[in-house]
Amino acid sequence: MKGLKKYSVIKSFSHIYVEEGVMDHPVTREIIGKFPGAVKIGIKHYKDVFCRPRQNFIVQEMSRKLILARKKGEIIYSGPEVCQDFGNKNFYYTSPILNCIYGCEYCYLRGMYPSANIVVFVNIEDYFKEVENLLKQQPVYLCLSYDTDLLAMERIVPFTSRWIVHASDKRDLIIEIRTKSANYSAIRQLPPAGNIILAWTLSPSEVIEKYEQKTPSLELRLKSIKKAADDGWKVRLCFDPVLYFENWQRAYDYLINQTFATIQPEKIYDASIGVFRISRDYLKRMRKIASASEIIFYPYEERNGIYSYPEELKEEILEYVFGLVRKYLPTEKIFI
Amino acid sequence: MFYIVTAFHTEAKPIIEHFGLKKITRPCRFQVFVGDNIVLVESGMSIVASAAATSFLLTEFGAGTRDVALNVGVCGAKEKSLKKGDAILCHKIINHDTKRAFYPDIIVKHAMKEGVLETFSSPVDKGEYSESRIEGDVVDMEGAGFFEAASFFLPPHKIHCVKVVYDYLDGERVDPVRVWEYIRGNIPLIENLMTCYNVLDEWCPEFFDEEEPEIVREISRGLKLSVTMTYQLKFMVRSYMARHKREPEALKEFLNVKVSSKNEGKIYFERIKEILSH
Ligand code: SF4
Numbered sequence: 001m002k003g004l005k006k007y008s009v010i011k012s013f014s015h016i017y018v019e020e021g022v023m024d025h026p027v028t029r030e031i032i033g034k035f036p037g038a039v040k041i042g043i044k045h046y047k048d049v050f051c052r053p054r055q056n057f058i059v060q061e062m063s064r065k066l067i068l069a070r071k072k073g074e075i076i077y078s079g080p081e082v083c084q085d086f087g088n089k090n091f092y093y094t095s096p097i098l099n100c101i102y103g104c105e106y107c108y109l110r111g112m113y114p115s116a117n118i119v120v121f122v123n124i125e126d127y128f129k130e131v132e133n134l135l136k137q138q139p140v141y142l143c144l145s146y147d148t149d150l151l152a153m154e155r156i157v158p159f160t161s162r163w164i165v166h167a168s169d170k171r172d173l174i175i176e177i178r179t180k181s182a183n184y185s186a187i188r189q190l191p192p193a194g195n196i197i198l199a200w201t202l203s204p205s206e207v208i209e210k211y212e213q214k215t216p217s218l219e220l221r222l223k224s225i226k227k228a229a230d231d232g233w234k235v236r237l238c239f240d241p242v243l244y245f246e247n248w249q250r251a252y253d254y255l256i257n258q259t260f261a262t263i264q265p266e267k268i269y270d271a272s273i274g275v276f277r278i279s280r281d282y283l284k285r286m287r288k289i290a291s292a293s294e295i296i297f298y299p300y301e302e303r304n305g306i307y308s309y310p311e312e313l314k315e316e317i318l319e320y321v322f323g324l325v326r327k328y329l330p331t332e333k334i335f336i
Numbered sequence: 337m338f339y340i341v342t343a344f345h346t347e348a349k350p351i352i353e354h355f356g357l358k359k360i361t362r363p364c365r366f367q368v369f370v371g372d373n374i375v376l377v378e379s380g381m382s383i384v385a386s387a388a389a390t391s392f393l394l395t396e397f398g399a400g401t402r403d404v405a406l407n408v409g410v411c412g413a414k415e416k417s418l419k420k421g422d423a424i425l426c427h428k429i430i431n432h433d434t435k436r437a438f439y440p441d442i443i444v445k446h447a448m449k450e451g452v453l454e455t456f457s458s459p460v461d462k463g464e465y466s467e468s469r470i471e472g473d474v475v476d477m478e479g480a481g482f483f484e485a486a487s488f489f490l491p492p493h494k495i496h497c498v499k500v501v502y503d504y505l506d507g508e509r510v511d512p513v514r515v516w517e518y519i520r521g522n523i524p525l526i527e528n529l530m531t532c533y534n535v536l537d538e539w540c541p542e543f544f545d546e547e548e549p550e551i552v553r554e555i556s557r558g559l560k561l562s563v564t565m566t567y568q569l570k571f572m573v574r575s576y577m578a579r580h581k582r583e584p585e586a587l588k589e590f591l592n593v594k595v596s597s598k599n600e601g602k603i604y605f606e607r608i609k610e611i612l613s614h
Contacts, residue, residue: 008539015442048439
């Protein structure tokens with residue numbers, strides 16, 4: 001059946017929607033130059049395409065389109081409570097890109113956005129300005145790869161490199177770039193910066209094959225991480241979301257042992273562990289569109305508007321995985 | 337189901353002939369032709385007529401998210417780079433009067449050219465109308481009305497305007513034979529698009545907000561379940577099927593239960609909840 005799909009569906013990025021105001025922006029030109037065969041369609045505002053009613057997220061995921069736009073209004077946001085701040089004050093995040101090419105089955109983006117198309121805000125210069133304004137008031141811990149996987153998009157739009165170059169001399173700025181990609185080679189030419197944390201999300205191969213089908217394999221991710229750590233980058237490991245499934249203990253045993261057999265523990269900056277959790281509204285919408293997903297239909301429990309595993313199971317999972325990671329990293333480097 | 341909207345009978349005729357559609361005989365505000373998995377309506381000329389006929393068709397035949405709506409007809413092209421007889425799959429449809437633009441999702445493969453359609457409320461003649469004021473690659477008098485109306489019913493990847501270039505906005509007289517030939521000549525391309533939709537639908541999963549499964553309806557009736565409980569049951573069945581990749585066999589024993597009070601129904605409902613939680 002998958003073969004049939006190939007014959008009936010157009011390849012992703014066959015069409016690029018461009019806001020009239022950014023037609024001549026250098027980033028727009030750079031992206032368009034990478035897709036010479038794509039159909040270009042002028043639009044007034046990205047929401048005219050991104051927020052149309054009745055879009056089918058799952059169908060759009062098969063043939064994602066690019067939307068190039070200018071981000072206006074608020075650009076940097078205060079970090080949400082459900083996300084780990086790793087002990088940093090002044091936790092902020094930003095979303096230079098909306099949506100992600102990987103389409104993991106459990107991803108909250110499926111419940112958050114009305115469309116699976118990918119919006120790139122090309123006006124990166126305004127993001128830089130905004131951060132500089134914030135830095136005048138206080139030190140800033142900024143998560144860049146929110147609502148997307150920025151490094152996975154590097155060959156389409158090299159925002160990760162631009163941010164690293166821009167941020168590396170700013171002492172009061174700490175940046176986290178989180179990814180599931182194996183795309184370290186795209187930024188390897190840059191000298192490692194002490195205020196940039198490259199964070200990799202790791203999952204057991206069973207999870208990757210079932211729920212993260214478009215992401216690189218565990219082996220490729222580990223190779224990327226090893227290179228980055230050996231080159232001297234600060235590397236964060238995120239065992240998040242930890243999922244519950246048959247034989248989950250065995251799968252996480254293997255994952256964590258394999259990780260630290262590949263990468264020397266002392267080269268790891270820190271690690272985080274978190275079980276699957278999702279807001280009520282997002283889960284509700286995901287359940288509407290992903291009819292056959294066992295991960296989405298698991299009978300989660302609701303606590304304060306967030307759905308996750310029942311408390312007892314959650315504790316059991318966290319304790320177990322914490323115990324595995326603790327064999328390799330000191331407790332103060334592990335965040336839950 | 338494919339719903340096709342044309343403005344005139346001359347545009348509809350080759351489609352009717354090719355797919356062997358039959359006119360429905362019951363009294364109807366529009367001319368409607370039906371066939372195997374296809375219904376066609378002739379709207380008449382204008383934005384409003386096209387919107388009215390589209391809404392009528394999609395309501396009358398109960399269109400759902402699995403259906404596709406196509407507006408097929410002739411148009412005028414701004415540039416000669418488009419040849420007479422070329423079929424254009426429109427990726428942007430502009431209502432010239434309101435300046436509102438509509439964007440279908442181009443997801444399935446097709447072998448047509450693509451372009452922007454601009455819909456005017458009166459005929460456009462380049463001799464009397466400055467070319468710089470025309471935004472579209474092609475021009476018609478129905479597309480935007482069709483698209484806006486169909487958008488109330490269907491997702492944007494299931495609505496398309498297929499326009500066949502007839503003239504270059506030079507006031508050429510409409511020759512019914514040539515319209516027939518142009519549309520007829522492009523039926524293979526339209527049919528190919530339809531085939532791709534059929535393949536896509538086979539592949540796509542059923543969506544949760546579609547009708548509840550038969551078993552849920554039957555049990556709900558027999559156990560006198562409230563609307564909320566029926567929704568919960570529907571959700572639990574879907575959830576069970578997602579986790580186990582099969583229907584919950586154990587539910588069948590509840591199909592013949594007929595309770596006499598809502599309280600009795602609640603007791604059964606709790607038992608069902610327990611079964612479906614595994
Ligand atoms: S990689 Fe992250 S952002 Fe991308 S789809 Fe997967 S979970 Fe979502």
